Amino acid sequence: MRPLFILPAIDPCFQKGDDFLTQINLNKLTKTVAGEPLFTIDQLTAHTGERIGIIGANGTGKTTLAHIIAGTDTDFTGQRTVTAPVTLVPQIAPTNGRSGGQSMLDRVRRALAQRPEILILDEPSANLDDDHQQWLIGQLQHFKGLLIMISHDRELLTAVATQIWSLADHTYTQYNGNFEDFVTLRDQQRQNDRDRYQNEQRERRTLKQAIQARHEKADRIRKGSRSMSEAERANSKSTREQNAAKMERGARALKDRMNRQTVAVKPHETSALKLVATDLPRVTGKYLITITDLHLQRGKHDLLDHVQLRVKPGERVALAGPNGSGKSTLIEAILSHQDGTRLAPSARVGYFHQDMTELPHDQTVWQVISRASALDDNRTRQIMGAFGLKAIFYDRLIGELSGGEQVKVQLLTILVSASNLLILDEPTNYLDLPALQALEDFLVGYPGTVLFVAHDQTFRQKVATRVLELTDQRLIDPDKTAKSTPATDLPRLQFEYDQLMMAPDLDTKRLQEIRKQIAALKK
Structure with a gap:
């Protein structure tokens, strides 16, 4: 069956003058790859002014749907109605010597300048620093046309999206609201499924x-x-x-x-990703990483000066800062044992940086991960499953995987290795949402030490025990800066305490608060 394209002129709902035009209608659409359905769509509709977030696991067909909407993929069955030209900004494109973030920003700026009626962005926030992420959010919030974003960026999806198209179990489902609304509804549905299953089992x-x-x-x-x-x-x-x-x-x-009885299917529950200290090489010494008065340059350009840093065993330290501020260069200096840096002799480093060319494309997923793993096969498979690499992936060749799936393989070879210090440079880029959650859970429960760079602010907040900022050629610990207390605070608090004690009406709650603050300052 050939794909059916409907011209906008035959549908009266597309006439000019309407404030809320239906610009995309996908009906009874199926995409098949190698004889197997990649995904099916019962019906998806999108209107002028809506901002749609497309979410789903890596390799399930999100980018393929973008190309179907854009008209560059016509190999499908069903009905596709698109009433205006589509501008598609792809996830991967030539960078011409620029960073991935800079390349994406250039392409997004050019696309916005064209004022397209329908704009599709594939992972637009990948590799962007905090400031540029906020710029992107502001631009997309004010976009007047129909916007479709393929993204795993929870902050972007929550701030921008007015609708979510979720791809799960080879089927697209449409949800109204932003990403937070979707999560609330999804979690409630999962809880309802668990309750129904448990009630049926009891009966x-x-x-x-x-x-x-x-x-x-x-x-x-x-x-x-x-x-x-x-x-x-x-x-x-x-x-x-x-x-x-x-x-x-x-x-x-x-x-x-x-x-x-209609027997409810048992809801899938992901097992906790938990390692214990005995899984890792033993650590000795007070600090795993020590940096003293380090000066960093890239070519003739100064990046960082007078860097001081000590990382204790068990810490999870995030490096944050603008693109080009020196985060990756600092990591490279540590790994290359540059003068002024020191790794503890007991440190066993697992280093992740996205370079899929390092993976052997002619080997299977299981061959690559099992060879790297220091865990037994069952626990290795458990962790793979949590990241979405279930049994059907074991015998697949690396070269057959999508880019996001290859990122997972490369990351997993580090996570399951015999390392007690993980150094992760942008591990969240191109990971799907379930894998992001799995990575958060893994690192929060990880008994070793982690130094990482991630532009995903939600991820940083959940994982890091300490966030260091690279700004103005300095490495700053905001927590330590914020905790410094002016010398005038103690006398002021003592005076307020004395005044409250002499007041006719005793405010015991405030007195307790002040007493705690005074005690903390006297330590």
Whole structure:
């Protein structure tokens, strides 16, 4: 069956003058790859002024849908109606020597300058620093046309999207609201599914117990009471058999009722990703990373000066700062043992930076990950599954994977390795939302030490125990800066405490607060 394209002129709802035009209508659409359905769409619609976020696991067809909407992929069945020209900004494009973030910004700026009626952005916030992410959010919030974003950036989706198209189990579903609204609804649906499953299981157990009880009672009736004489047993045999048969019929009726029940599918529960200290090489010494008065340059350009840094075992330290401020260069200086940097002798480093060319494309996923893993096969598979690489991926060649799936493989080879210090440079780029959650859970429970760069602010907030900012050629610890207390605070608090003690109405709650503050300052 050939794809059906409907011209806008035949549908009156597309006439000019309407304030709310239907610009995209996808109906009964199926995309097939290698004879297998990649995804199906019952119906998706989009209107002028809407901002749609497309979410789903890596490799499931989000970018393919973008190309179908843009008209560059016509190999599908079903109906596609698009009423205006589409501008598509792809996820990956030539960078011409510029960083990935700079290249994406240039392409987004050029696209916005064209004032397109329909704009599709594929991972527009990847590699952008905090300031440029905020710039992007502001620009997209004020975009007047129809906007479609393929993204795993939770902050972007929450701030910009007015609708979510979620791809799960090969099917697209449309949700109104932003990403937070989607998560709330999804979590409620999952809880409802769990409740329904648990209620059905309780009812089935009750029915099984009732069925068993009737069978046992039927057996007792047939046998008769031990106190019966042989004559009584013979005379009551017919009656006892009738009563036992009645019990058996009751048991069969209950069993039929149980079999007629619609059995809810058990909701999938992801196992906790938990390593213990004994899984990792032993750490000795007070600090794993020590940097003293380090000066960093890129070519003739000064990046950082007088860098001082010490990272204790068990810390999860994030490096934040604008693009080009020196985050990756600082990591490279640590790894190359540049003068002024020191790694503890017991440090065993697992280093992640996105370079899929390092992966052997002619080997399978399981060959690559199992060879790198220091864990047993079952735990390795458990962690792979949490990141979305389930059993169907084990025998797939690396070269057959999508870019996001290759990122997962490369990241997993580091996470499951025999390392006690993970250095991760932008591990969140191009990971889907389930994998992002899995990575958060893994790192929060990781018993080793982590130094990482991530522009995903939500990820940083959830994972980091300390965030260091690179700004104005300095490495700053905002927590330490913020905790410094002016010398005048202690006398002021003591004076306020004395005044409250002499007041006619005693404010005990405020007194307790001040006493705690005074005690903290005297430490």
